[in-house]
Amino acid sequence: MIYDAIVIGGGAAGLFCAVTAAKRGKRVLVVEHNSEVGRKILISGGGRCNFTNVNTTADNFVSANPHFCKSALARFTPRDFIDLVERYKIPYYEKKLGQLFCRESSRAIVQMLLDECRRAKVRVETSCSVSSVNAPRPWLIETNKGAFEAEQLVVACGGLSFPKIGASDLGFRIARQFGLKIEPTRPSLVALVSKAHRYPRLAGISLGTVVSAGGPSFRENILFTHKGLSGPAILQASNYWSRSEPIEIDLLPDTSREELASTLRQTRSVASTLGTQMPQRAVNELFFTPYLTKRGSELSEHDRSSLIEAIKKWRVEFQDTEGWDRAEVTRGGVSTSELSSKTMMSKKMNGLYFIGEVVDVTGWLGGYNFQWAWASGYAAGCSI
Numbered sequence: 001m002i003y004d005a006i007v008i009g010g011g012a013a014g015l016f017c018a019v020t021a022a023k024r025g026k027r028v029l030v031v032e033h034n035s036e037v038g039r040k041i042l043i044s045g046g047g048r049c050n051f052t053n054v055n056t057t058a059d060n061f062v063s064a065n066p067h068f069c070k071s072a073l074a075r076f077t078p079r080d081f082i083d084l085v086e087r088y089k090i091p092y093y094e095k096k097l098g099q100l101f102c103r104e105s106s107r108a109i110v111q112m113l114l115d116e117c118r119r120a121k122v123r124v125e126t127s128c129s130v131s132s133v134n135a136p137r138p139w140l141i142e143t144n145k146g147a148f149e150a151e152q153l154v155v156a157c158g159g160l161s162f163p164k165i166g167a168s169d170l171g172f173r174i175a176r177q178f179g180l181k182i183e184p185t186r187p188s189l190v191a192l193v194s195k196a197h198r199y200p201r202l203a204g205i206s207l208g209t210v211v212s213a214g215g216p217s218f219r220e221n222i223l224f225t226h227k228g229l230s231g232p233a234i235l236q237a238s239n240y241w242s243r244s245e246p247i248e249i250d251l252l253p254d255t256s257r258e259e260l261a262s263t264l265r266q267t268r269s270v271a272s273t274l275g276t277q278m279p280q281r282a283v284n285e286l287f288f289t290p291y292l293t294k295r296g297s298e299l300s301e302h303d304r305s306s307l308i309e310a311i312k313k314w315r316v317e318f319q320d321t322e323g324w325d326r327a328e329v330t331r332g333g334v335s336t337s338e339l340s341s342k343t344m345m346s347k348k349m350n351g352l353y354f355i356g357e358v359v360d361v362t363g364w365l366g367g368y369n370f371q372w373a374w375a376s377g378y379a380a381g382c383s384i
């Protein structure tokens with residue numbers, strides 16, 4: 001039998017695309033090399049899947065073309081996905097900043113997608129590894145379970161992060177095979193490894209900060225690690241970070257420079273005054289000792305300014321990320337210049353689609369990446 005579409009990858013984007021197409025009467029096969037679909041969904045959000053963000057806009061994504069995601073996001077919104085979740089009576093709640101999480105378990109989302117597949121008569125083949133893809137049309141894929149043919153081929157096999165649960169480079173290999181450009185990839189939404197100064201004695205300490213890495217600023221916590229920094233603010237900044245630029249961190253975002261200057265002028269002990277605003281251990285490790293042993297009145301104007309600068313604009317250089325094993329997503333991917341923003345179909349290869357994380361569209365932390373998976377899957381599913 002020749003399918004209308006084969007979807008490679010039974011993750012968020014692939015399953016949603018398959019369901020969307022099958023509901024329109026298309027015969028769809030999903031091929032997944034793991035023994036079960038949706039492993040990343042299962043581990044996401046600490047096991048509670050932050051499945052969307054109600055405030056999603058194109059500004060929450062990074063891409064060589066920041067406009068590319070607009071059309072798909074407009075056609076399938078967070079509200080559309082919430083409607084589905086509510087139809088399945090999956091309990092959820094807003095944790096913070098528009099982030100919606102399952103109240104019980106991520107498994108409810110995977111089960112919902114599988115139920116949708118069953119209802120729409122999508123065939124799902126697990127433990128099925130693709131060994132080759134042969135050019136159109138029909139598309140012929142060879143797998144350990146035999147060869148399958150389809151009029152259209154959807155590449156939904158995700159990015160490179162978390163190889164231990166099945167991430168592979170197949171999507172990028174298929175893109176290369178058909179001459180599609182790929183934006184350089186790197187681990188993202190990931191902890192960073194400091195270049196010079198490390199603070200192992202602060203490992204585990206978390207501070208409320210504002211962090212910026214050349215893009216927007218993020219008001220969230222940073223977390224000291226043995227290798228550098230992590231925490232939601234650093235993960236967000238990792239989407240924008242480049243090796244050549246330090247990340248800037250405001251360690252006291254609720255205190256203006258003027259307030260800080262006035263407090264520091266009056267204090268009898270610089271160290272203990274700062275210690276009322278952040279953990280004393282952090283104060284002692286982060287700031288230059290000669291300042292800290294002084295009374296405020298003993299600080300020269302220059303020293304006071306330097307200290308305020310160090311607090312309000314702490315500049316940290318990082319040499320690397322903590323790598324694919326720790327990264328929530330892949331930055332970069334199949335170039336958006338190769339794809340139609342309405343359908344996700346390749347402009348060069350008729351009937352070849354790329355959706356989800358394999359595409360050069362990377363969301364912020366907070367449910368945006370799943371919203372992109374649903375929206376891009378829906379766009380392709382409507383076009384098949």
Ligand SMILES: Cc1cc2nc3c(=O)[nH]c(=O)nc-3n(C[C@H](O)[C@H](O)[C@H](O)COP(=O)(O)OP(=O)(O)OC[C@H]3O[C@@H](n4cnc5c(N)ncnc54)[C@H](O)[C@@H]3O)c2cc1C
Pocket residue numbers: 008009010011012013014031032033034037038039040041043044045046049050051052128129130156157158159161162165166167168169170327328329355356357358366367368369370371373
């Ligand atoms: C620990 C962690 C937590 C996360 N938490 C969140 C969160 O709470 N909210 C959020 O929005 N995003 C989160 N993300 C990101 C989110 O999981 C991804 O952006 C999203 O899953 C991408 O969907 P996708 O369908 O493109 O790829 P995936 O969900 O990765 O699906 C790709 C599928 O393709 C399969 N595959 C790969 N190679 C092959 C092959 N060669 N042959 C056959 N099948 C193949 C994979 O096994 C996988 O099932 C998290 C990521 C991680 C790693």
